[in-house]
Amino acid sequence: MKENFLYGEDQVVSIAETLEEELLREEEPPREEAQLRGEKTLRADESLKDEVMLREKESLKEEEPPREEVLLRGEETLRLDQSLREEATLKEKLLGEEGELKEEALKQEEPLGEEESLKGEGLLREEELLRGEESLRAEESLREEELLKEEVASTQEITLEDQHALRKIRKNNIEWDIKKIGRAMLSNLAISVVFVWISMFIIGIVFGTDEILSEQGYGNGGIIMAFNTLLTMLVANTLPFMRCAKQIQVNSKALFKKVTMTKQEMLTSFLAVLGLNAIGTTIYLVLDWGLGYFNRSLKIDEIFIFDRLGIETIIWGICVIIVAPITEEYIFRGVLLNGLKRYGERFAIISTSVLFGLIHGNLYQGISVTLFAMLLAYITIKKESILPAIGLHMANNLFSVVISILITNTGEVGGIINGISWIVLCVVGIIILIKNRTVYRTITNDEKYKGLRLKAICKSICLWLVVLLYLYTIATTIVPV
Known part of the structure; x- marks a missing residue:
């Protein structure tokens, strides 16, 4: 009971204070009211500006996700290109290794005398020329065989x-x-x-x-x-x-x-x-x-x-x-x-x-x-x-x-x-x-x-x-x- 009573006294005191403030406000001169009103308007303007800024930020935030998506897509394409290039380089390496292995196998099959003779660019060129001559001779022999066949055919046709x-x-x-x-x-x-x-x-x-x-x-x-x-x-x-x-x-x-x-x-x-x-x-x-x-x-x-x-x-x-x-x-x-x-x-x-x-x-x-x-x-x-x-x-x-x-x-x-x-x-x-x-x-x-x-x-x-x-x-x- 005593607490309730104290609580009631506090309410009375707070009410009394609010009444005194209102009386004081009413007694203030009109200049202060104008200033207060100006401050309120400024505050209102600022609040409006803040709201506009917030809205703009929200709109920007709404627009930003597509740009991020574009960037992500570009990064993905770059990654794909890099992966393709890496695959191509790997294939080239593999082919090169296969060619080297074949050359080594051929070299191993050749006799030692030929390995020593193939040293130097001049000898390689001579070998290529010899191969070319052999191919020409083979072609000439084939042509001669064809001519002989034609002659034989023509002689067979002769009465x-x-x-x-x-x-x-x-x-x-x-x-x-x-x-x-x-x-x-x-x-x-x-x-x-x-x-x-x-x-x-x-x-x-x-x-x-x-x-x-x-x-x-x-x-x-x-x-x-x-x-x-x-x-x-x-x-x-x-x-x-x-x-x-x-x-x-x-x-x-x-x-x-x-x-x-x-x-x-x-x-x-x-x-x-x-x-x-x-x-x-x-x-x-x-x-x-x-x-x-x-x-x-x-x-x-x-x-x-x-x-x-x-x-x-x-x-x-x-x-x-x-x-x-x-x-x-x-x-x-x-x-x-x-x-x-x-x-x-x-x-x-x-x-x-x-x-x-x-x-x-x-x-x-x-x-x-x-x-x-x-x-x-x-x-x-x-x-x-x-x-x-x-x-x-x-x-x-x-x-x-x-x-x-x-x-x-x-x-x-x-x-x-x-x-x-x-x-x-x-x-x-x-x-x-x-x-x-x-x-x-x-x-x-x-x-x-x-x-x-x-x-x-x-x-x-x-x-x-x-x-x-x-x-x-x-x-x-x-x-x-």
Whole structure:
């Protein structure tokens, strides 16, 4: 009860205070009221501004979420791009590792010698060039196979009548060419005989018959005979065969085409020529020894003995070392070889070499020159020029002249030198032939003219007359002991 009473007194006191404040407010002057009102208005304005600011903030807050979403989306795209790039780099790394592994595997499969040879950029380029050449060769071989197949197909389609017609054309061509060659050979022989008789006639009239008997020795007759031989070579070896070259469609100018030969090729070819000469001399000595059982022997006719210097010696030297190699190579390795080459390289080499041996008129020279003529013919076919053959022929004749001078002027010493050189050259020639035996097998022989070549030779009367005359001359060198 006491608490309630106290509570009632407090209420009375508070009411009394509020009444006093109101009375005081009513008693304040009107200026204070105006100020209070102004403050209230300011407060109201401020409250309004605050409300506007709050509203703007709320609106901004409402707009901000879409911008954040855009940023988030951009970040996601960047992350995706980075992940794609990382995947690409990983793939590249994997591919690179696979390539390296493959290269290592290939290197492991290759031998050690190739690994060492592949060091350096230059060697790699050479390997690439070799691969390119191999691919080109493979392509060429494929093309050749295709061409052969086409030729086979075309020949299968050709009728029997067409085949007979083609064979008849080939037969006529080879017979025509061989007949023209036979006529040129006979003309050459006839001109040579005429020039010999003219020289002997001049010597007999001017100097008497004694000079004729010594025409192969010294004196005025020897000079005339040497000069006549020089003139015979220039005329008889050129005019008939220049005409023959046109008839069998051989370009004389193209025969002297410039070619290059290495020092090794020149030395090997020269030694091979000398070696074949020595082998031919050996065969000649064996034949002479065999004929001894029948009381027969092979006579050696020397054209000229180089035992002292003189006008006739100089003329003979020019004939043997310069004129003969040029004119003879033009005939045999030039016109005849290129005219017959179209009917088979092997046939052309053998036939021209045998003819070249026959025209020398004796077995001592004939066997040797037949052998080395085959080598000269092979070189001419490969180089497509007679210039290498001319050079080798000159070198061979010069060597023979030097040996002849040594034998004549040094007696026993010259004979010993000749014997030693002969044995050495025989060995060298045999070694070179054995070493190059696979190379000579590359010579082709056209099978289209099989059977036609021998028939064409048999039908050439002029050629047979020349062959028989030279065989008779060779037979006269076999004399009784």
